[in-house]
Amino acid sequence: xxxxxxxxxxxxxxxxxxxxxxxxxxxxxxxxxxxxxxxxxxxxxxxxxxxxxxxxxxxxxxxxxxxxxxxxxxxxxxxxxxxxxxxxxxxxxxxxxxxxxxxxxxxxxxxxxxxxxxxxxxxxxxxxxxxxxxxxxxxxxxxxxxxxxxxxxxxxxxxxxxxxxxxxxxxxxxxxxxxxxxxxxxxxxxxxxxxxxxxxxxxxxxxxxxxxxxxxxxxxxxxxxxxxxxxxxxxxxxxxxxxxxxxxxxxxxxxxxxxxxxxxxxxxxxxxxxxxxxxxxxxxxxxxxx
Amino acid sequence: xxxxxxxxxxxxxxxxxxxxxxxxxxxxxxxxxxxxxxxxxxxxxxxxxxxxxxxxxxxxxxxxxxxxxxxxxxxxxxxxxxxxxxxxxxxxxxxxxxxxxxxxxxxxxxxxxxxxxxxxxxxxxxxxxxxxxxxxxxxxxxxxxxxxxxxxxxxxxxxxxxxxxxxxxxxxxxxxxxxxxxxxxxxxxxxxxxxxxxxxxxxxxxxxxxxxxxx
Numbered sequence: 001x002x003x004x005x006x007x008x009x010x011x012x013x014x015x016x017x018x019x020x021x022x023x024x025x026x027x028x029x030x031x032x033x034x035x036x037x038x039x040x041x042x043x044x045x046x047x048x049x050x051x052x053x054x055x056x057x058x059x060x061x062x063x064x065x066x067x068x069x070x071x072x073x074x075x076x077x078x079x080x081x082x083x084x085x086x087x088x089x090x091x092x093x094x095x096x097x098x099x100x101x102x103x104x105x106x107x108x109x110x111x112x113x114x115x116x117x118x119x120x121x122x123x124x125x126x127x128x129x130x131x132x133x134x135x136x137x138x139x140x141x142x143x144x145x146x147x148x149x150x151x152x153x154x155x156x157x158x159x160x161x162x163x164x165x166x167x168x169x170x171x172x173x174x175x176x177x178x179x180x181x182x183x184x185x186x187x188x189x190x191x192x193x194x195x196x197x198x199x200x201x202x203x204x205x206x207x208x209x210x211x212x213x214x215x216x217x218x219x220x221x222x223x224x225x226x227x228x229x230x231x232x233x234x235x236x237x238x239x240x241x242x243x244x245x246x247x248x249x250x251x252x253x254x255x256x257x258x259x260x261x262x263x264x265x266x267x268x269x270x271x272x273x274x275x276x277x278x279x280x281x282x283x284x285x286x287x288x289x290x
Numbered sequence: 291x292x293x294x295x296x297x298x299x300x301x302x303x304x305x306x307x308x309x310x311x312x313x314x315x316x317x318x319x320x321x322x323x324x325x326x327x328x329x330x331x332x333x334x335x336x337x338x339x340x341x342x343x344x345x346x347x348x349x350x351x352x353x354x355x356x357x358x359x360x361x362x363x364x365x366x367x368x369x370x371x372x373x374x375x376x377x378x379x380x381x382x383x384x385x386x387x388x389x390x391x392x393x394x395x396x397x398x399x400x401x402x403x404x405x406x407x408x409x410x411x412x413x414x415x416x417x418x419x420x421x422x423x424x425x426x427x428x429x430x431x432x433x434x435x436x437x438x439x440x441x442x443x444x445x446x447x448x449x450x451x452x453x454x455x456x457x458x459x460x461x462x463x464x465x466x467x468x469x470x471x472x473x474x475x476x477x478x479x480x481x482x483x484x485x486x487x488x489x490x491x492x493x494x495x496x497x498x499x500x501x502x503x504x505x
Binding site: 023024027028035046056057182184187 | 359362381385
């Protein structure tokens with residue numbers, strides 16, 4: 001066996017036989033093909049359950065972030081682009097009810113209302129490119145709060161998150177729901193203390209927000225560390241002065257994870273910015289003021 | 291170990307992995323992940339079980355296909371085999387244990403790079419038949435699992451004042467929950483382990499843990 005092993009003593013190695021090279025290539029190709037089959041099999045067996053689990057997690061996050069009472073109902077709005085017709089399509093339905101009828105609201109790219117109509121429930125028409133989702137809480141027909149889904153490119157893979165806004169577009173919370181950042185570094189952006197930095201900022205401030213690579217003030221750090229064990233409302237009341245002071249400051253980056261910090265911050269910024277413009281168009285169709 | 295040496299018996303292989311060649315306390319392999327995840331006993335347990343599964347599945351796979359692997363590309367092939375099993379376990383955890391996955395999901399993917407797994411494939415499973423390879427993988431996996439649980443329990447108790455989430459000690463020493471405290475914990479447990487091992491073997495000194503290993 002030793003004569004075929006790679007030599008590490010620096011001795012000159014004879015040139016490789018082309019047939020040997022071919023055998024190695026075939027060997028690796030077969031290994032990769034078999035691996036792909038195994039992975040594909042496991043994926044097909046688990047995908048359904050994984051989707052159900054992540055849907056349940058998402059629903060908990062939405063309800064939790066909106067801090068809803070039992071009298072509120074939540075609408076799910078999915079936004080699509082129809083590139084050929086040059087249209088933006090919003091499909092609106094009660095959240096969590098896959099069989100419920102869908103209302104379709106269609107705008108031109110310039111923002112002119114083209115049509116609203118009832119559509120078939122489950123199937124999304126072909127040719128529509130998904131652009132994202134938002135959730136609108138309604139209380140007696142009036143919007144009571146929003147959760148907007150956003151995505152950003154993190155250090156390793158996409159970071160998917162929710163931003164909760166009240167009706168004045170003040171941030172109620174930010175929550176990362178899916179990411180693959182490094183544990184102990186980039187993954188820190190998914191912690192309560194990092195996400196808590198966004199709470200209480202108005203949309204006007206959020207759309208200009210950026211990241212600072214300076215140490216976080218100790219009193220603000222201590223307050224944010226307390227957020228994990230306290231309801232968001234009580235926490236905001238207790239630290240109102242600090243939150244007001246910090247609302248004009250940039251987001252303090254996680255040490256050693258500037259890229260991840262920036263990714264989430266910029267993601268929140270564009271998500272809120274886009275939402276403001278979308279909602280101005282959509283509000284009259286959903287019983288709210290633009 | 292050569293191709294012709296008779297493989298040791300199953301029980302001997304198990305004891306070897308758990309005691310004489312314990313991956314963490316004896317071979318000093320995969321210390322970084324051992325420090326990273328063992329802040330609580332539950333994290334240690336979950337990751338330990340995942341490593342055990344990956345080690346056994348990879349050892350068995352390599353033992354089965356060892357004749358077909360070209361020696362020049364054996365390391366990439368081992369890596370692919372480990373990556374396949376890690377991905378399979380990752381997907382299974384995400385599908386059926388979402389709550390656990392939310393806690394340890396990020397660490398599970400890192401198992402691909404655990405030195406202990408590939409070193410058992412190279413040292414043992416690529417040279418031995420199926421049954422001994424299975425028991426070697428099982429012993430090493432159990433050794434790693436027990437080490438992670440011990441370190442996790444030690445650090446959670448001292449650093450967080452609790453065991454499996456139940457508060458026990460009123461004033462914990464945060465130091466033990468931090469990474470530096472993790473290394474100290476491993477060193478203390480390693481010394482304790484050596485002491486026991488020496489007493490068990492009648493005072494005879496064993497050579498120190500493998501200093502040439504990394505990861």
